[in-house]
Amino acid sequence: MALDAALASTLARLLAERFSTSESVLALHGRDESALPARPPDAVCFPETTAEVSRILAACNATGTPVIAFGVGTSLEGHVLPTRGGVTLDLSRMNRILALSPADLDVRVQAGVLKDQLNARLREEGLFFAVDPGADATIGGMAATGASGTMTARYGTIRENVLALQAVLADGTVVECGTRARKTSAGYDLVHLLCGSEGTLGVITELVVRCHGIPERIAAATVAFPSMAAAVAAATEIVQTGIPIARCEFVDGPAIAAVNRHADLAEAEQPTLFCEFHGTEQAVADQLDRAGLIAGEHGGAGFRFATREEDRLRLWAARHNAYFALLALQPGFRVVSTDACVPVSRLAECVELTAADAATTGLEIVLFGHVADGNFHTGVLVDPDSADDRAAADGFTSRLALRTIEMDGTVSGEHGIGLNKRGYLVRQYGAAAVDLMRTVKDALDPNGILNPDKVLPPRLEALDAAP
Secondary structure, rough: OOHHHHHHHHEEEEEEHHHHHHHHHHOOOOOOOOOOOOOOOOOOOOOOHHHHHHHHHHHHHHHEEEEEEEOOOOOOOOOOOOOOEEEEEEOOOOOEEEEEEEEOOEEEOOOOOEEHHHHHHHHHOOEOOOOOOOOEHHHHHHHHEEEEEEEEHHOHHHHHHHEEEEEEOOOOOOOEEOOOOHHHHOOOOOHHHHHOOOOOOOOOEEEEEEEEEOOEEEEEEEEEEOOOHHHHHHHHHHOOOOEEEEEEEEEHHHHHHHHHHHOOOOOOOOOOOEEEEEHHHHHHHHHHHHHHHHHHOOOEEEEEEEOOOHHHHHHHHHHHHHHHHHHHHOOOOOOEEEEEEOOOOHHHHHHHHHHHOOOOOOHHHHHHHHEOOEEEEEEEEEEOOOOHHHHHHHHHHHHHHHHHHOOOOOOOOOOOOOOOHHHHHHHHHHHHHHHHHHHHHHOOOOOOOOOOOOOOOOOOOOOOOOO
16 A cells, blocks of 8 residues: 555655665565565665654554564564555664673663674673574564574573563553563563564564673584484483583484585484583583483484584584575575474474474475474475465474474464464464453554554454464
């Protein structure tokens, strides 16, 4: 739809050249890393302050114009697609690190600060930000989508690492939520209400996040297994025995094969665990010994470890290249990526059933993920012009979602709901809980302008239906 002329004039006066309706700019903001079709907005705003975000939202709310917050577009579930047109709010210019307190192990940042940018600054103080979703995402985008990543088992998800935040509500009201204290029992937990809300309840503009001291010793290790069940069982036992593992990643044989082709490596094309251990020199040595023994008991072979940074990066290359290696198998194809999370005790069963299901689809499908916390991903390679490929991929991801719910898990451990998974919320939580979510949405965004069509299923959708 065309943008309201009076609104366009208001935004242009407020932002000057930082308000754009250029086709190239619109196209860049009409897609993310999902395989969903691109949908450009009607205009893009580039605010630099919370005050500007407030004025933009107030103006859009007055005209009922949709507003979609945008970081760098690395989301995987269609979170930033402007399904009804409207204004995309690009927060990339809000990229200042505002206040760092090494003594308190926290830092206040604007929402557009990038993960790697933050870590570069923290490294100067011997600190690091522990949430690592893989992509160099913005901190605000990570909070909005409930991201986590490779170090969740040791350091928690983004939710556990956000102490406080500033957000702008649909009508332009600015709210401060949380404090810099390490705990609080005062009032409703608005910080965690807004974290993971995917820009549907408010636009996060600033955050106070935890940081951690860089460990004295970091060691990475890889080990190959004869089967996926053996690899997952080893990872599960490592966690259950209390080894404080920082990272424990799983990559299946087909993914290793794709990486070998893509990166000219010669890794064993078997299910493989990639692990990382943090602590004192003695503690890390003990963790390596214990993890190595457990891996061996489950048939693990070729246990390799490294402590120098360049050697650690070399060991991690296969895991970090898995997504791009899959894309490289068929130029022009897209990857339908999804994630699931189950109780750790059900993980091996879920992974085995999912791998067996993948083998029936006729599609190239790989499995990888953060098995130490029960979370794994699947990447499905599809021809974007093939209705048969898309139908097969949708069927596979739907069966995976229902399987995880049946195992007391969740349809998303870290990707979020976006457009792809909202039909499963009633199955996962029940109709009453989803109705309560709608009540919250209606209270904070009565005109429904904030990121429409995301998270909540349509009101008329059958309550027990899945997509």
